[in-house]
Amino acid sequence: MTMVAESTVDREFGVTAPAGFRAAGVAAGIKASRALDLALVVNDGPSDTAAAVFTRNQVKAAPVLWSQQVLAGRRLRAVVLNSGGANACTGPKGFQDTHATAEKVAAALGIGAIDVAVCSTGLIGELLPMDAVLCGVDAAASALDAGREAGLAAATAVMTTDTVPKQATLRHPDGWTVGGFAKGAGMIAPSMATMLAVLTTDALVDGATADAALREAVRTTFDRLDIDGSMSTNDTVLLLASGASGAQPEPAELTGALTAVCADLAAQLQADAEGVTKEINVTVRGAASEDDAVHAARTVARDSLVKTALFGSDPNWGRIAAAVGYSPARVDPDRLDIAINGVTLCRGGTFATDRSTVDLSGRTIEVVVDLGLGSGTATILTTDLSHGYVEENSAYSS
Amino acid sequence: MTMVAESTVDREFGVTAPAGFRAAGVAAGIKASRALDLALVVNDGPSDTAAAVFTRNQVKAAPVLWSQQVLAGRRLRAVVLNSGGANACTGPKGFQDTHATAEKVAAALGIGAIDVAVCSTGLIGELLPMDAVLCGVDAAASALDAGREAGLAAATAVMTTDTVPKQATLRHPDGWTVGGFAKGAGMIAPSMATMLAVLTTDALVDGATADAALREAVRTTFDRLDIDGSMSTNDTVLLLASGASGAQPEPAELTGALTAVCADLAAQLQADAEGVTKEINVTVRGAASEDDAVHAARTVARDSLVKTALFGSDPNWGRIAAAVGYSPARVDPDRLDIAINGVTLCRGGTFATDRSTVDLSGRTIEVVVDLGLGSGTATILTTDLSHGYVEENSAYSS
Missing domain, CATH: 3.60.70.12 (L-amino peptidase D-ALA esterase/amidase)
Structure with a gap:
C-alpha cells in the first residue's frame, strides 16, 4: 500500500x-x-x-x-x-x-x-x-x-x-x-x-x-x-x-x-474525547496474528483499571498484564514484555525495571506489549478514564 | 435443583x-x-x-x-x-x-x-x-x-x-x-x-x-x-x-x-465494591439461550455509559439499548423491552413511558431487558461507575 x-x-x-x-x-x-x-x-x-x-x-x-x-x-x-x-x-x-x-x-x-x-x-x-x-x-x-x-x-x-x-x-x-x-x-x-x-x-x-x-x-x-x-x-x-x-x-x-x-x-x-487528560496509544506486537494484536490491544485499551491508573500517572504494568491475559488473544505469560513510554517494565512475564523510572507527566502515553509469538501488530488509540469522563456522562443525558 | x-x-x-x-x-x-x-x-x-x-x-x-x-x-x-x-x-x-x-x-x-x-x-x-x-x-x-x-x-x-x-x-x-x-x-x-x-x-x-x-x-x-x-x-x-x-x-x-x-x-x-453508590442488577430474559442472556446482561453491566448514567440517577435506557445491540447475543430490535425499577421505558424497540417517572434515588437499581426471543434468563450483579471508583483506582496502586 x-x-x-x-x-x-x-x-x-x-x-x-x-x-x-x-x-x-x-x-x-x-x-x-x-x-x-x-x-x-x-x-x-x-x-x-x-x-x-x-x-x-x-x-x-x-x-x-x-x-x-x-x-x-x-x-x-x-x-x-x-x-x-x-x-x-x-x-x-x-x-x-x-x-x-x-x-x-x-x-x-x-x-x-x-x-x-x-x-x-x-x-x-x-x-x-x-x-x-x-x-x-x-x-x-x-x-x-x-x-x-x-x-x-x-x-x-x-x-x-x-x-x-x-x-x-x-x-x-x-x-x-x-x-x-x-x-x-x-x-x-x-x-x-x-x-x-x-x-x-x-x-x-x-x-x-x-x-x-x-x-x-x-x-x-x-x-x-x-x-x-x-x-x-x-x-x-x-x-x-x-x-x-x-x-x-x-x-x-x-x-x-x-x-x-x-x-x-x-x-x-x-x-477531544470526553474527559480526556491522557492520549494513550496501545501497541501490541509479536502477536500470533494481526487479529490477535487487535484483540489484545483493544482489551488493554478498554480496561477500566488500566485507564484509571494512567489517569493517575501510575505505570501499573501489572494491570496491563492482567488485561492481556484475559483477552481472547493467544498469550504465553513467559514471553510477555511490557514497555510504557519506552521503559521496559516487564520482560518475560516478570518485572524488569523499577517503575518509578517512567515519566507519565505528559499528555501522550505509549504502551507497547510484545507477545513474542509472531509478527502480528496493531495499535488502538484510547484515552484515560478520568473524573471528567464520569462527570460528563453522569451529569447530562447524551 | x-x-x-x-x-x-x-x-x-x-x-x-x-x-x-x-x-x-x-x-x-x-x-x-x-x-x-x-x-x-x-x-x-x-x-x-x-x-x-x-x-x-x-x-x-x-x-x-x-x-x-x-x-x-x-x-x-x-x-x-x-x-x-x-x-x-x-x-x-x-x-x-x-x-x-x-x-x-x-x-x-x-x-x-x-x-x-x-x-x-x-x-x-x-x-x-x-x-x-x-x-x-x-x-x-x-x-x-x-x-x-x-x-x-x-x-x-x-x-x-x-x-x-x-x-x-x-x-x-x-x-x-x-x-x-x-x-x-x-x-x-x-x-x-x-x-x-x-x-x-x-x-x-x-x-x-x-x-x-x-x-x-x-x-x-x-x-x-x-x-x-x-x-x-x-x-x-x-x-x-x-x-x-x-x-x-x-x-x-x-x-x-x-x-x-x-x-x-x-x-x-x-x-462493598470500589466506589459503589448504586447496586445494579441487570436481568436479561426472553433470550434465545441462557448463554445469550448472560452475554447481553454482562455487556450492559460493563458499559461505561450505562454505569455513569446510573451513577447520575439518569434512566438513560437508550444507552442500555445500544449496549444490548453490540453484545454477542442475538437481538431483534423490534422486540426489545427495557424496564428500570419496574417502569417499562422501551417497548418493541421504541420509547414507551416518560423516563422522568422512574425513581433512581435509592441505592438499588433493577434493570430488566426482555429480548422477546426465547426463555433464556440471567442476572449480572454490578455497580455504577462513580468518581469514587476513579479516585480509588487512580490515586493508589493496587
Whole structure:
C-alpha cells in the first residue's frame, strides 16, 4: 500500500477542499442551545460515486437503516446530517422522519430521495422536532457554498459533546484531493465503522474501488479508536467522489490518501474525547496474528483499571498484564514484555525495571506489549478514564 | 435443583461454623499498614475432600499455578492466604516463594505441602516479603482456633480495598453446615471463578460431588458478579469438606446450600465494591439461550455509559439499548423491552413511558431487558461507575 506521510495532511480545510463539493451548516433549532445543528454536503459531480461503512450494532438508528438502502447502488448526490438527536429506537415514525428529511433535501436540490444519505447523532430514544429539521434543510440548501467557511460550518453542525470541529485534507501531488470531517467524543468503539464522518474527493473512481479503499482505510484507523468500548447505534462513514479533478489515482494511492485523512481525523477524535487528560496509544506486537494484536490491544485499551491508573500517572504494568491475559488473544505469560513510554517494565512475564523510572507527566502515553509469538501488530488509540469522563456522562443525558 | 431460601443464610459466622475446621488471621507485616494480612484455614477431618475453581486468565499468579496442582487430587488439609501482594508476574522466584509457604504450613501442621493450597491478593508484579510471610505462618498456626473470632480474623486478613469482611453461613436442617468468606472490591469479572473465597462444610461428600456442586454454585453466583470487567490473575474459590457432621446430603441439596452461601457472599462483594453508590442488577430474559442472556446482561453491566448514567440517577435506557445491540447475543430490535425499577421505558424497540417517572434515588437499581426471543434468563450483579471508583483506582496502586 502506498502510504502518504501524515505531514501532508492539514486541518484548515475539510469537505469543500476537493473540487465539485458544496456544504452548509445551519442552526435549525433542533438543539435547545440554538447552536449549529444541521449540515448538508452536496456532490456536484460530474461523478456521483459513493461508499459507506456503518455500525455493526444490531440496534441501528433509522438514518442508518435508510442510508444502507441508499448506498446499495454506491451513488450519492448529497448527505444531510443533524446533531441534537440520534433518531434511534424511534420505531416506524423515526424511519418516516428520516425518509421525509431525504425527500426535503431532494426537493430543494432537484434530485431524488434515493440520492440522499441521512446521518443523525444525539440522544437515543426521542423523535426529532421535524418542523425544525425540514425548515433547516431549506436554510442549508440556500446556504450551500464551495468555500472554506461552509465546510467548517458543516463540520461544526455535527458536534455533540465535541469541543472542537475536526477536519482534515490531503492534496495529492497528482492533482486530486481528499477532504473530510468527523465528530464523536464518547460511545466510540466502532468495529467496522465509526462515529459520523464524511469524506470527499475529486478523484475519478468507480464504486467498487471506492468501497474497497474506504473499508481498508476505516479498518486501520477509525476501527482502532476505542474511547469507552461502547458501540453506537448511529456510526456512519461516507465517501463521496465527484471526479471533478479528472485525475484517476491507482487504488493503492486512493487507499493511502483516505487512510492518512482518516488517521488524522481519528487522532483528533482521540484528542477531544470526553474527559480526556491522557492520549494513550496501545501497541501490541509479536502477536500470533494481526487479529490477535487487535484483540489484545483493544482489551488493554478498554480496561477500566488500566485507564484509571494512567489517569493517575501510575505505570501499573501489572494491570496491563492482567488485561492481556484475559483477552481472547493467544498469550504465553513467559514471553510477555511490557514497555510504557519506552521503559521496559516487564520482560518475560516478570518485572524488569523499577517503575518509578517512567515519566507519565505528559499528555501522550505509549504502551507497547510484545507477545513474542509472531509478527502480528496493531495499535488502538484510547484515552484515560478520568473524573471528567464520569462527570460528563453522569451529569447530562447524551 | 433444591434451592435453599436466602433468608436462612446468616453473616455472623464464616469458615469455622461447620464442625472440623480451625482458622486464624494475623498481622504478618506484609502490609505496611500492619493490618491483618495472613489467614490460615485448616480442615481437621475426618474427611479431606476439596474442590476449587480458578481464574481463566491466561496470566496466572504463582499461587494459582501451585494450587491447581494441589487440587488435582481433590484433597486438601489447609489453605494459607495473604493480602498485601498478588505474587503474580513474579517468575520462577515467585513460584518458589509459594512452594516455600506451603512447605512452612505443612511443617507447622505435620502434613505434606501437597495438602496445602495457597492464595494471594494485592499488587501484581512484586515479590512477597518472605521473611514476614514465613514468620506469619508460624504465628497463624499457633493462633488456630475453631471459634467465631478466629473465622472473622481469617476473613479480615484477606481484605485489600474491601472496607468490611464478608462471611456467610447456612445451617441445614439435616444437621450439616456450609460456611465461607470472600474478598474482592475491584478487578472483578470472574468468568468461571471469582476473587478469593474459601468455603467449608462438615458434610460428608466425595470429591466428584464436591467438584460438581462447587462449579454449579459458582457458575450462577460469583460468575455473574461483574464490577469492572477486569478478570484477575489470582481468582480462586476453594471448598473444604470435613465430613465431621457425619451427614451425607443429596448432591442437589449440597449444590443448593453452596449456591445460597455463594450468592450471599457475591451480594456482599457487590455492596462493598470500589466506589459503589448504586447496586445494579441487570436481568436479561426472553433470550434465545441462557448463554445469550448472560452475554447481553454482562455487556450492559460493563458499559461505561450505562454505569455513569446510573451513577447520575439518569434512566438513560437508550444507552442500555445500544449496549444490548453490540453484545454477542442475538437481538431483534423490534422486540426489545427495557424496564428500570419496574417502569417499562422501551417497548418493541421504541420509547414507551416518560423516563422522568422512574425513581433512581435509592441505592438499588433493577434493570430488566426482555429480548422477546426465547426463555433464556440471567442476572449480572454490578455497580455504577462513580468518581469514587476513579479516585480509588487512580490515586493508589493496587
